[in-house]
Amino acid sequence: MSESFPRLHARTRRFTLGVPRGFTISPDGARVLFLRTQSGTDPVTCLWELDTATHVERLLLDPRIDADEENLPPEERARRERSREQAGGVVAYATDSAVTTAAFALSGGLYVTDVASGATRRLETPGAVIDPRLSPDGRHVAYVTGGSFHVQNLATGEDHTLATPETDTVTYGLAEFIAAEEMDRYRGYWWSPDSDALLVERVDEAPVQTWYIADPANPDSPAVPQRYPSAGTPNASTELHVIRLDGSRVAVPYEHEYLTTAAWDAHALSIVTMSRDQKTLRLFTVDPATGASTLVREDTDQAWVEIVTGVPCHLDDGSLVWVADDEGGRRLFVGDRAITPPTLQVRDVLDIDRDTVLFRASGDPTEIQLWTWDGHSLMPVSTASGVYSGRLSGGVGVLTEQSLENEGVSTTVVLPSGMTIPIPSLAERPGLDLRVHLGRAGARELSTAVIFPSWHQPGSRKLPVLLDPYGGPHAQRVLATQGMFLTSQWFAEQGFAVVVIDGRGTPGRGPAFERAIVNDLATPILDDQIDALQGVAQQYPDDLDLSKVAIRGWSFGGYLSALAVLRRPDVFHAAIAGAPVTDWRLYDTCYTERYLGDPASQPEVYDQSSLFGDAAKLDRPLLLIHGLADDNVVAAHTLRLSSALLSAGRPHTVLPLSGVTHMTPQEVVAENLLLLQVDFLKKSLGL
Secondary structure: OOOOHHHHHHHOOOOOOOOOEEEEEOOOOOEEEEEEEOOOOOOEEEEEEEEOOOOEEEEEEOHHHHOOHHHOOHHHHHHHHHOOOOOEEOOOOEEOOOOOEEEEEEOOEEEEEEOOOOOEEEEOOOOOOEEEEEOOOOOEEEEEEOOEEEEEEOOOOOEEEEEOOOOOOEEEOOOOHHHHHHOOOOOOEEEOOOOOEEEEEEEEOOOOOEEEEOOOOOOOOOOEEEEOOEOOOOOOEEEEEEEEOOOOEEEOOOOOOEEEEEEEOOOOEEEEEEOOOOOEEEEEEEOOOOOOEEEEEEEEOOOOOOOOOOOOEEOOOOOEEEEEEEOOEEEEEEOOEEOOOOOOEEEEEEEEEOOEEEEEEEOOOOOEEEEEEOOOOEEEOOOOOOEEEEEEEOOEEEEEEEOOOOOOOEEEEEOOOOOEEEEOOOOOOOOOOOOEEEEEEOOOOEEEEEEOOOOOOOOOOOEEEEEOOOOOOOOOOOOOOHHHHHHHHHHHHOOOEEEEEEOOOOOOOOHHHHHHHOOOOOHHHHHHHHHHHHHHHHHOOOOEEEEEEEEEEEOHHHHHHHHHHHHOOOOOOEEEEEOOOOOHHHOEHHHHHHHHOOOOOOHHHHHHHOOHHHHHHOOOOEEEEEEOOOOOOOOHHHHHHHHHHHHOOOOOEEEEEOOOOOOOOOHHHHHHHHHHHHHHHHHHOOO
16 A cells, blocks of 8 residues: 555545445436545545446536535535535535436536436526525426525526525525534425425524634634524524415424424425424424424423434325334334334434335444335345445335445445346545454443454553543444444554443433433443443453553544543543533533533533533643634633643643644645644553
8 A cells, every 4th residue: 555544544535535425216216326436535526327227337427527616605614514524526416306307516506417418507596506406396496595595497597586584694495503413404495295385494593692713823814703502502593484486485383492304295294393402302294385283293201302314204105104212212113103123223214115114223233234114024124244324216225335344335226126236436445454353341231342453463462552432422433344443443553452432322222321321421421431441451351451541532532532531540541632522511502402401400410521620630641632613612622621721730732723623624634633643642651
């Protein structure tokens, strides 16, 4: 391999470039559209078609013909940051229901591609375009520009403004920050199945406090204002309207604070709302003519209700498909009937194909398998150990697979006959010899991964230990896929035994396991890391040196790393905290209040989970890293902790990253961050 792993890891955007994604299957199963860059180091995403009859791939669009990534509108940059999009080019597209036309935004321009001919044309718009979506009949395209909501007739070019913001804090048709960052809702409008109306969200950010993201390295640049709803402060106000193509509108009132999602199919216009305390979730059907809503079901929980993507939806006969916690499990429901057993934890619903539901679920928390329900039987689509996803339409399936046995992502189209067609991945190979051992450890038998250097002989010597967790809720690190452990393996090659632990709060083991962290994001999570570490050391008594234990992490993992050396210096001897949350009062409403409640009513809960009160305890090496342009976990987290440590007379190191956001996508930054971390760890542990 001509390049080092840190350089290749950075150039390939963590080996995601060249991987097929964004699949759309036509209703007749004749074609599959997808996105893919043309190599594992090419950051420009192209639009492709696979003909399922001839098995031939065709490049529909290479956006290099008219792309200027530096000219993205700020709303599009924010959308990509929320969705953690690392590539450029055509990073999202939408089609009509027949999948004969595709629409997408490119450098703020609006483009439409005819799939049959491959012809692409740019449409005239009054400004930079965000989130274009075709009507189901393919005759119109809707989009947002400057906060206004537009619909354009593709045949005539007539462009109609259906909603105009009343003030500069209002937008129509865009998801608010909280919806995109914490609820996985990246859209703010939905077409009717008849293509004659749309459900449109109106967002007013006036109630939200304004923060300012400065660039100290460029003092001539003004600070960028950002509306950021931190815990306990007002959210943006949201409304829904059914707007017809003639501009007439009907309000759709709802009481709850949050709109979690909406769906409009042939059976119902549905909306899902959630209370501010996140203990109540309501599903309504809406009469588009009057805006009146009818309650279909209400789910409640004393801790919080779970938002599951892909629902609500309906089978061909109109049966409601839903996911809810029941009898200790997260279960798939069709109508009032629970389809899955409580031992199978449903992750999300991927597709409905007539009377068949395609969904993902976990029996073993280290695996995410594909399943179907066809109205009669529950069937596994995938059986080998790994992490799977897919799509289903017209009897044709797309299956993606990641495993510990094979590198990268494997994508296969499965025809009704059972014949398969591979869609090649063009991703680079990491060039690592993975030595990953999955298991269970500690009193709670927590999912763990132990990664040794490829050159290590078991029992030959004790290695210093590096914990490499995320550790927080709604995310996992211990999954049966190579991609989860590439960076961990590289750290192992530098002379460490790397340990990754998924403790309480992480998904895949059932609602009770996830909710064990309510009102305390510190104690149970840190206790589980220590408990499992000690369990792993008992399993590998001749390979782990517990007198030299470090921990590194980013985001919640950064918080956990700082927490570890502050509260348990007897166990942890050095820490690297990247973009850490240090005071939960500074993080956003939806995420933080889900676990810790209202800071005004229970401040002691926030104090217990924040780090400032522990600053005087630091007596281990601590490296704090933070992007100064981070608009998710703002740099104030690190700067305020640094100030508290300085006030307490505690030495520490701060590495500010100028112009870097929460994702650290810049190639040189990403490469050197890995190298600097190894240097810090070795010096701190006396290696």
